[in-house]
Amino acid sequence: MSVATYAPVATGYPKEPSSPLESPRSTHLTPDFDSEDDGAAVEFDAEAGIELKELDHGEGGADAGAEVSDDEADALVKKRKRRESAQSFELYTPDEEKAVRRKMDTHLVLFVALLYLLSFVDRSNIGNAKVAGLSKDLDLSDSQYSWLLTAFYISYILFEWMTVMYQLVPPHIYISVCVCAWGVLASLQSLATSFGYLVVLRALLGIGEAAFVGIPFYLTFFFKREELAFRTGIFVSAAPLATSFASTLAWGIVALGDRTGVASWRLLFLVEGFPAVLVAVWCWVWVPDSPATARWLTPRERKVATLRLRRETIDAGPDGDEKAFKTTRSMTLPRHKKKFQLKEVAKTLADPKSYLTAAMFFCCNVAFSSMPVFLPTIINSMGFSKLASQGLSAPPFLFAFFAVLITALLSDRWKSRSIPM
Numbered sequence: 001m002s003v004a005t006y007a008p009v010a011t012g013y014p015k016e017p018s019s020p021l022e023s024p025r026s027t028h029l030t031p032d033f034d035s036e037d038d039g040a041a042v043e044f045d046a047e048a049g050i051e052l053k054e055l056d057h058g059e060g061g062a063d064a065g066a067e068v069s070d071d072e073a074d075a076l077v078k079k080r081k082r083r084e085s086a087q088s089f090e091l092y093t094p095d096e097e098k099a100v101r102r103k104m105d106t107h108l109v110l111f112v113a114l115l116y117l118l119s120f121v122d123r124s125n126i127g128n129a130k131v132a133g134l135s136k137d138l139d140l141s142d143s144q145y146s147w148l149l150t151a152f153y154i155s156y157i158l159f160e161w162m163t164v165m166y167q168l169v170p171p172h173i174y175i176s177v178c179v180c181a182w183g184v185l186a187s188l189q190s191l192a193t194s195f196g197y198l199v200v201l202r203a204l205l206g207i208g209e210a211a212f213v214g215i216p217f218y219l220t221f222f223f224k225r226e227e228l229a230f231r232t233g234i235f236v237s238a239a240p241l242a243t244s245f246a247s248t249l250a251w252g253i254v255a256l257g258d259r260t261g262v263a264s265w266r267l268l269f270l271v272e273g274f275p276a277v278l279v280a281v282w283c284w285v286w287v288p289d290s291p292a293t294a295r296w297l298t299p300r301e302r303k304v305a306t307l308r309l310r311r312e313t314i315d316a317g318p319d320g321d322e323k324a325f326k327t328t329r330s331m332t333l334p335r336h337k338k339k340f341q342l343k344e345v346a347k348t349l350a351d352p353k354s355y356l357t358a359a360m361f362f363c364c365n366v367a368f369s370s371m372p373v374f375l376p377t378i379i380n381s382m383g384f385s386k387l388a389s390q391g392l393s394a395p396p397f398l399f400a401f402f403a404v405l406i407t408a409l410l411s412d413r414w415k416s417r418s419i420p421m
Helices: 070-082 094-124 126-131 134-138 142-158 160-167 171-191 195-210 215-219 225-260 264-273 275-286 299-307 322-331 342-349 352-368 370-381 386-392 395-414
Strands: 006-008 052-054
Touching (some): 094 126, 094 195, 094 225, 094 264, 094 275, 094 299, 126 264, 126 370, 160 171, 171 264, 215 225, 225 395, 264 275, 352 370, 370 386
Antiparallel strands (some): 006 052
């Protein structure tokens, strides 16, 4: 029996198979070249499939009368059935993509989650400090303590626009400066001698940490849209974990302060604030600006990490309109290379979904953000010692940590955002 051979109607591929047994499935291009525009090597959406046509070798062709055995033909057909799409023509294998994604999870997502944990510890440990003697030593009234909390959130809200800096400043520089800034400011709280000194530090701390809320946007430089929910969930889950961790750590610091004679709240601010300064140095060399600059990826992994996001920049138009596909294909850039545009901000502000999600987040934080700063005081007022109050503040937030992860995981698995919410 004779077997027809096929070739893809697309540019950038090797020549047609020279024999009937040379299946195009074996073709594997690697992204080891250094061309900046890797997208030129493939001009189609791999998951959308590819048009194949039968080659006419002609009667005089070398392959016209080629014969193969029935067993060989069956094996060839089975090979093709296993992958009827253009998967085999991609510039990387599914296993390579999975390995790169896992490496970015362990090296990047967990690292930015650690940074968020440090930031949340530094903003919320004032609740533990109050129980540890802050209000008594500085002679703070309840109204003044409330202003210490409010000062942080006023500046935090006013400076959240700095999220746009991720497109204006290299992320490794911007994130490192933010982490160092809030680490220094949080540590300086240990030297506070008055309400005025402390309220200024709290306001400045809000500015430093407001710049860090753009991390979910930063993660879009590395992950596909359908991969983001769980990764963002890991990042956000650091907040309840931080509060649980801070309460447990505060329990140990208060016990240590009672033995050393140093004011427990001063020791608390210093021990929980200064590590961020050290991590900022690590951040400078560890955090990449894009997949192509990740030091912890091999050269090939960097290519795979870049190529796998090409499809994220393509808008094929309604019903897969080919003209729209070709137009946007030539105009789009990876997210980390796009320039900041005010019209994109205007589109976001005009989208009702922006206000709906903001309202949901507001309602969630009204309840959540007040717990770390007031729960230790509430427990202490119930008759527990200041040491026990620190320890008993941890369990509720540990439960919240797992709830966030499960919700994000289900969101990605079901490919739905509304149902888990």
